[in-house]
Amino acid sequence: MLDVAVIEEPAAAEASLDPIRSRILAALAEPGSAAMLAARLGLPRQKANYHLKELERHGLVELSEERRKGSVTERVYRATAASYVISPSALAAVSPDPSRSPDQLSARWLLALGSRLVQEVGTLLTGATRTRQRLATFGIDAEVRFASAADRTAFADELAQAVATLVGRYHDESAPGGRNHRVVVGLHQIPTPQPGAPGKSTARENTTSDTGPGAGQENAP
Structure with a gap:
């Protein structure tokens, strides 16, 4: 099972977004048959089996094993990834x-x-998974709390200058065999959870004193 799988086909995306099928995908983090899923999710067995077949058709679940029980063969499935x-x-x-x-x-x-x-990393990851190769990537995840909008603006300016300096130092347009890489740096406010709504969050409204780059609803970082 993969940690993360990228869904690129519209039909597969539609299948994964169906409420029942998304519940089945979550339940199949542990392998199970149609009968086992029906019991876990409170579904009729025929309905569980139907949705399983659709998910299998789109490559979102796969056959894990077959178990012989008397004259019946039980097909056990698992999700192809822990997350999608x-x-x-x-x-x-x-x-x-x-x-x-x-x-x-x-x-x-x-x-x-x-x-x-x-989209781009998903395409690379799909190809790397298919060829069983490792994909070279790098990421930075950090949180910073600004005392003021002015500090946020100064931070953004310094960050942009630092990135531009590094890009200018290492970029070599004429390097034989060189490979182009994309650098993306983002800065945005962390949404705050809505009271009484688990998993739902919203960004705080900016006050009228919040000026400079990133102020306002459209430009909120």
Whole structure:
């Protein structure tokens, strides 16, 4: 079982988003048959079996083993991954495109960058998994609490300068056999949980004194 699988086909994405099938995928973190799933999820066995077949058809579950019980063969399935990510490529022509309106202060542009990141890394990961090769990647995840909007602006400026310096130092357009890599750095406010709504969160509204880059609803970091 993979840690994360990327769903790129629209039909597979649709299948994974069905409420019953998403519950089956979660339940199949531990292998189970249609009868076992029916008992776990409170579903009729025929319905569990139908959804299992659909998930198998889209490569989201796979046969783990077959058990012989008298004259009956029980088919045991497992999910192909512990978690799934739907690639923006599943949306084809309507997937976000960062090149349409690049704006460092736009939350929508940052979202488009994130979508492209999922799409590109997902494609690479799918290929690496197919060929059983490791994929060379690097990521940084950090949290920073700013005392003011001015500090946030200064941080963003220094970060942009540091990245530009590093890119200028290491980028070699004429390097024989060189490989292009993409560097994406994002800065955004961490959503705060909504009271009484587990798993749901919202960004705090910016006050009227929140000025400078990143101020306002559209440009909130």
